Amino acid sequence: MEAKQRVKLSQWDALMLEGLRAYGWSDDELLQRVRERNLPEDHSIYEFDYQALAEFAAADLELFESAVKDGYVIKYNTLGGLRSWIAVAYGLEPVVVREPGQEMVIAELTEAQKERLESVISFGWAIHEDAARPGVYRMEPIQR
8 A cells, every 4th residue: 555645835834734733733623723714813923824824725625634634744944944843843942053054953852853853844954863962953954
C-alpha cells in the first residue's frame, strides 16, 4: 500500500494553522470551526487573519483536512518564518543568526518537537544537534 504524501502549505498558512492548534482543539473541532468560520480574532504579534485561512480551506477542503489530520510540509521556509513556526507551534523563542554564511535558527527542543519539525520543514534545510549541548538544534540551509 502506498504511503500518503503530505500536502504542502505556504509558510503563512502553516503558521495560521499552528496558531489555531494552540487553542488545544481536536482536529475535528478545528476543522469544524474553520468550516463554520467560527474563529477567534488574533491579537498576537502576527495578527493572523483566520478568515483568510477559512477561505483557503473552503477552496480546497480535502487538502486542508489532510494538512490538519495527516500533517503537512512547508513549501519554503525562511529564517524568520522558521523562527516564527517554532514560536507559534512550541511557544519557544529560538535564536536567529543572520550573519552571512552562518545563517541558522537555534532552539532547544524535545525529541518529539525535533521530529515534528523534521516532518514539516521545507526541502533545503538540515537539522543538526549541538554535540556540546544535547537537545539544542541548529536549523541551517543546506546551501548558502
